[in-house]
Amino acid sequence: MADKSFPNPHEIEAIPGTEGWERMYPYHYLFTTKDKERETYENNMFWFNDALHYPEPMYPFDIIWDEAWFLALSQFNTRIFMIPPVYGVDHRIINGNVYITPVPVTDPEEVQKRVPLFMERAGYYFENWDKLQANWEKKMRGIISDLEALEITKLPAMEDISVVKNGLGTSSGYELIKNYDKLIDLGIRCWQYHFEFLNLGYASYVIFVDFCTKAFPDIPLQKITQMVAGIDVLLYRPDDELKKLAKLAVEFNLTDQIGKDGKDVKDVMASLQGSENGKKWITAWDGAKNPWFNISTGTGWYHQDISWNDNLNIPMSSVRIYIEKIKGGHNIDRPMDAVKEERKRLITEYRGLLKTDEDRKTFDQLHGTAELVFPYVENHMFYVEHWFHSVFWNKMREVAAIMTEYKFLKGQEDIWFLSRSEIKEALWDLVTSWATGTKGYGPLHWPEEIAWRKGVYQKFKEHRPLPAYGTPPEVIAEPFTVVLWGVTNESMAAWAKLKEIGDPDKVNEIEGFAGSPGVVEGIARVCRSVEDIGQLKEGEILVAPTTSPSWAPVFQKIKGVITDVGGIMSHAAIVCREYGMPAVVGTGQSTTIIKSGMKIKLNGDTGRVYIER
Amino acid sequence: MEKRSDYVLWFEECDLNSIPLVGGKNASLGELLKAQIPVPPGFAVTTKAYTLFLEQGGIKKDIFKLLKEIKANDMDSGEAASKTIRAMIENTEVCDDLQDYIGEFYRRLSKRCNVPAVPAAVRSSATAEDLPGASFAGQQDTFLWIRGMDGILTHVKKCWSSLFTSRAIYYRAKMGFPHEAVEISVGVQKMANAWVAGVMFTLNPATGDRATVAIDANWGFGESVVSGECTPDNFLVNKITDEVIRKTVSHKTILYTREPVSHSVIKQTVPAERSDIQCVVDKDVIELAKIGKRIEKHYGKAMDIEWAIDKDTPGQAKIMILQSRPETVWSDKKIEPVMEARSSALEHICAGLLAGRRINP
Numbered sequence: 001m002a003d004k005s006f007p008n009p010h011e012i013e014a015i016p017g018t019e020g021w022e023r024m025y026p027y028h029y030l031f032t033t034k035d036k037e038r039e040t041y042e043n044n045m046f047w048f049n050d051a052l053h054y055p056e057p058m059y060p061f062d063i064i065w066d067e068a069w070f071l072a073l074s075q076f077n078t079r080i081f082m083i084p085p086v087y088g089v090d091h092r093i094i095n096g097n098v099y100i101t102p103v104p105v106t107d108p109e110e111v112q113k114r115v116p117l118f119m120e121r122a123g124y125y126f127e128n129w130d131k132l133q134a135n136w137e138k139k140m141r142g143i144i145s146d147l148e149a150l151e152i153t154k155l156p157a158m159e160d161i162s163v164v165k166n167g168l169g170t171s172s173g174y175e176l177i178k179n180y181d182k183l184i185d186l187g188i189r190c191w192q193y194h195f196e197f198l199n200l201g202y203a204s205y206v207i208f209v210d211f212c213t214k215a216f217p218d219i220p221l222q223k224i225t226q227m228v229a230g231i232d233v234l235l236y237r238p239d240d241e242l243k244k245l246a247k248l249a250v251e252f253n254l255t256d257q258i259g260k261d262g263k264d265v266k267d268v269m270a271s272l273q274g275s276e277n278g279k280k281w282i283t284a285w286d287g288a289k290n291p292w293f294n295i296s297t298g299t300g301w302y303h304q305d306i307s308w309n310d311n312l313n314i315p316m317s318s319v320r321i322y323i324e325k326i327k328g329g330h331n332i333d334r335p336m337d338a339v340k341e342e343r344k345r346l347i348t349e350y351r352g353l354l355k356t357d358e359d360r361k362t363f364d365q366l367h368g369t370a371e372l373v374f375p376y377v378e379n380h381m382f383y384v385e386h387w388f389h390s391v392f393w394n395k396m397r398e399v400a401a402i403m404t405e406y407k408f409l410k411g412q413e414d415i416w417f418l419s420r421s422e423i424k425e426a427l428w429d430l431v432t433s434w435a436t437g438t439k440g441y442g443p444l445h446w447p448e449e450i451a452w453r454k455g456v457y458q459k460f461k462e463h464r465p466l467p468a469y470g471t472p473p474e475v476i477a478e479p480f481t482v483v484l485w486g487v488t489n490e491s492m493a494a495w496a497k498l499k500e501i502g503d504p505d506k507v508n509e510i511e512g513f514a515g516s517p518g519v520v521e522g523i524a525r526v527c528r529s530v531e532d533i534g535q536l537k538e539g540e541i542l543v544a545p546t547t548s549p550s551w552a553p554v555f556q557k558i559k560g561v562i563t564d565v566g567g568i569m570s571h572a573a574i575v576c577r578e579y580g581m582p583a584v585v586g587t588g589q590s591t592t593i594i595k596s597g598m599k600i601k602l603n604g605d606t607g608r609v610y611i612e613r
Numbered sequence: 614m615e616k617r618s619d620y621v622l623w624f625e626e627c628d629l630n631s632i633p634l635v636g637g638k639n640a641s642l643g644e645l646l647k648a649q650i651p652v653p654p655g656f657a658v659t660t661k662a663y664t665l666f667l668e669q670g671g672i673k674k675d676i677f678k679l680l681k682e683i684k685a686n687d688m689d690s691g692e693a694a695s696k697t698i699r700a701m702i703e704n705t706e707v708c709d710d711l712q713d714y715i716g717e718f719y720r721r722l723s724k725r726c727n728v729p730a731v732p733a734a735v736r737s738s739a740t741a742e743d744l745p746g747a748s749f750a751g752q753q754d755t756f757l758w759i760r761g762m763d764g765i766l767t768h769v770k771k772c773w774s775s776l777f778t779s780r781a782i783y784y785r786a787k788m789g790f791p792h793e794a795v796e797i798s799v800g801v802q803k804m805a806n807a808w809v810a811g812v813m814f815t816l817n818p819a820t821g822d823r824a825t826v827a828i829d830a831n832w833g834f835g836e837s838v839v840s841g842e843c844t845p846d847n848f849l850v851n852k853i854t855d856e857v858i859r860k861t862v863s864h865k866t867i868l869y870t871r872e873p874v875s876h877s878v879i880k881q882t883v884p885a886e887r888s889d890i891q892c893v894v895d896k897d898v899i900e901l902a903k904i905g906k907r908i909e910k911h912y913g914k915a916m917d918i919e920w921a922i923d924k925d926t927p928g929q930a931k932i933m934i935l936q937s938r939p940e941t942v943w944s945d946k947k948i949e950p951v952m953e954a955r956s957s958a959l960e961h962i963c964a965g966l967l968a969g970r971r972i973n974p
Contacts, residue, residue, distance in 0.1 A: 085967055115963060123959050204958065207965040215951040217820035218849055220858055342854075349853040353823045358950035362961065369958035475969040517856045519895070605857055 009469040018456045024060045029093040047099035048468040055565045057096030057460035059416040068191030076199045082117040086478045096460035102478030140383045147186050152398035155434050173431035194384045201373035208370040227346050228370040234382040238295040239552035241288040246322030252277035265312040291387050297530040297550045300385030303416050307390035318553035408442035417453040512587030514607035515573030520560040520582045521601040524594045543594045547572040560602050562590045620662040621714045634659045636738030636798035648911045653933045655802030656718045669708040680792045695779040702774040728925050732758045732804040737772035758876035772799040805933045807921035809892045810835035815909040815916050821943040826850045826902040830893045833868030850902035862891045915940040
């Protein structure tokens with residue numbers, strides 16, 4: 001293991017000027033040498049940076065989702081499904097970056113004891129998958145409608161007379177605290193559901209991947225995924241809605257009213273109000289907003305990942321791209337039949353190459369299960385990371401507005417520099433002073449603290465995190481670690497290499513995962529967020545931190561994609577495979593190294609990007 | 614004189630039914646073409662042409678007389694008769710009609726290849742491959758880089774005379790097979806003037822993956838790849854999706870090519886500007902793999918194939934298949950299930966979890 005050694009997590013030096021950063025995050029996320037047992041445990045584990053979910057350092061509030069899945073993923077492995085050889089995934093934080101490690105069950109007897117328990121429990125889920133999944137959807141819709149109904153009300157100078165006449169017996173101050181608690185609770189609960197099926201889903205996928213790679217050592221991972229991937233994935237729906245709207249606009253001859261980028265949605269709506277067809281189109285547009293425009297422009301993990309509903313100019317701009325395409329005589333529909341046909345062909349032909357009846361039986365068993373679980377694996381994200389999160393961030397902004405009103409915050413967006421428990425405490429400060437008729441302490445404390453935290457955060461951002469710390473294990477059994485983060489011998493070697501990259505201006509080759517096959521050369525366009533996609537010119541190669549379904553329309557314009565973050569299952573990889581467009585994903589730092597206008601070549605077969613300098 | 618097709622046939626006109634007329638080798642080339650597997654173009658000089666030659670040349674009687682006179686178990690008398698008969702065949706003029714047929718086809722072959730007096734391989738194609746004597750004749754005589762009408766006729770006759778090597782005579786005698794019953798056809802085929810060449814397996818020889826076609830390629834003739842003298846470019850193509858899934862462009866040091874005057878094959882250093890560039894473009898790699906798939910389908914098994922990309926032939930048909938034989942290393946392995954069979958997917962999942970993923974093999 002000498003060639004792949006990673007630093008001791010206890011020997012990290014603080015970035016100058018950030019001393020004291022630890023108080024921004026939960027105390028139990030810190031590495032410690034206070035206790036010998038904990039120190040030894042931490043040294044013997046392999047901690048890798050979860051750059052897949054967190055390309056940027058954590059905001060003290062946004063870590064809520066990390067805490068949520070820390071609990072949810074782990075409990076399903078350890079306590080609910082009793083996955084025999086693995087417990088949960090442990091978390092730490094270094095300089096604002098989250099590091100995680102899978103925790104194995106080390107006692108062989110304990111592993112054996114867990115086997116029959118796992119068989120019974122997981123077996124029940126597999127046998128009743130459809131029924132349980134339908135129930136899951138019901139629970140999710142319920143929790144989202146609870147969230148949407150949740151009211152964060154400003155505190156009145158005097159309570160309404162109805163409080164007296166109805167004998168309510170509680171105040172708006174109490175309601176604020178209660179509803180904040182409820183908001184947080186809904187978020188945590190939503191993440192409980194998030195993992196209800198995911199652990200088993202990934203485990204089924206991993207075993208199918210194992211079988212395919214044993215039978216066909218050369219099989220690209222993307223082909224295995226294609227054999228199980230769904231056709232009607234919810235994440236495509238928002239984009240499909242835009243296509244429908246574009247078609248409708250052409251059919252109704254409304255393209256002049258919709259106009260060009262730069263014309264604000266409000267003005268577009270005003271122009272459309274002038275005609276019957278225009279009004280019909282507005283109805284269709286409004287109908288698409290809920291739930292489909294809750295799609296996030298990012299991954300949904302960060303508060304700054306706004307949704308289409310938050311900025312309606314984003315989907316409007318995409319509608320314009322589709323209108324142009326339709327006018328140019330292009331078919332904008334996803335080639336569904338071709339995708340279905342290709343999927344069927346892959347399954348039949350790979351199966352046809354198997355040599356024994358046993359193999360064909362195993363293939364059918366494993367493919368069947370992987371196909372059963374995959375719709376969940378693909379669709380849960382729309383419910384949780386997109387729909388729920390988009391609504392949730394805005395509810396939090398309502399809380400922030402009240403805190404700003406009482407000068408606890410200088411601006412609404414400052415709230416993200418407080419942890420959820422600090423907010424709770426500050427709200428107590430706020431409502432008690434409101435109740436008492438005095439001044440709260442918060443305005444004296446939080447603005448100053450937030451200013452300091454902003455400085456620390458900025459320094460974290462300028463500092464590139466190391467990919468891993470500690471001691472790599474011999475075997476990893478934890479399904480998420482394998483599938484999602486792709487921790488393999490190769491990836492660890494690549495991480496070790498990453499440490500050595502010096503000046504980004506001298507790099508002329510970048511390595512990532514082969515996301516979608518093909519080779520293409522062209523001009524790079526770096527888009528850091530979906531708001532930048534207007535700059536893209538026809539035939540350019542998109543370089544982005546990551547993409548999400550809200551980026552879908554740009555795939556009509558470009559001829560290749562490179563992302564910093566994401567694996568073979570990431571949005572960019574999936575969409576590119578569908579459009580038959582090369583992609584290299586998970587390169588780590590393409591948006592830093594590549595500049596707009598550079599001539600680059602990307603090879604989606606090998607996962608390499610070459611820069612002409 | 615009878616019709617042309619009794620004496621000369623394009624490979625395209627040959628198939629398994631024509632074995633008595635064109636021999637096994639020529640017939641199989643015809644079969645490959647029918648299966649859309651490109652082989653270098655050429656034609657067969659039929660067994661009827663051979664018998665016509667013996668009759669018209671007035672040597673048939675003499676030959677069989679000489680054969681009759683050979684004393685059993687006397688190697689020397691067989692040797693002497695072989696020498697005389699072969700000289701007789703090689704020194705007898707081919708009759709005009711036959712010269713016209715062969716000459717016309719050779720001219721048309723040259724035209725097809727866009728090369729005046731196209732260099733050709735002239736080789737015998739026996740009608741009864743299962744007879745040892747016949748298969749000797751069929752296997753031994755191949756003449757490469759033959760150019761011009763005179764050269765072609767001379768070497769056609771050499772192939773005919775190869776029926777009468779002392780060994781062939783001895784074997785027929787031993788097996789009690791009448792000399793008169795053995796006939797021979799000759800194939801005249803364009804020499805592949807390889808710009809790039811190499812080998813192709815319809816599985817990955819490194820992993821045994823049957824969904825992969827593996828291609829090794831270098832500049833010039835395939836000798837440098839077959840002999841292992843040069844590290845070739847390597848391509849892996851997914852059979853199912855026809856995509857290049859891995860590609861290794863190597864530093865290529867030497868190549869084999871043809872010395873233009875003597876037509877001998879010579880070894881050269883690869884010019885510096887070509888040594889590090891990909892010697893087959895992706896499009897051709899995929900085309901090759903598709904041909905590999907057709908060959909595999911044709912023979913119903915994994916194959917080991919020699920191929921070339923021809924410099925001369927214009928248009929689509931530039932990829933040429935020179936040789937193919939069954940792959941043996943992986944094909945001969947005992948077939949075992951990929952994973953132990955289990956009663957349910959969940960049993961597999963549990964076993965898989967227990968095994969885990971070794972990340973440091």
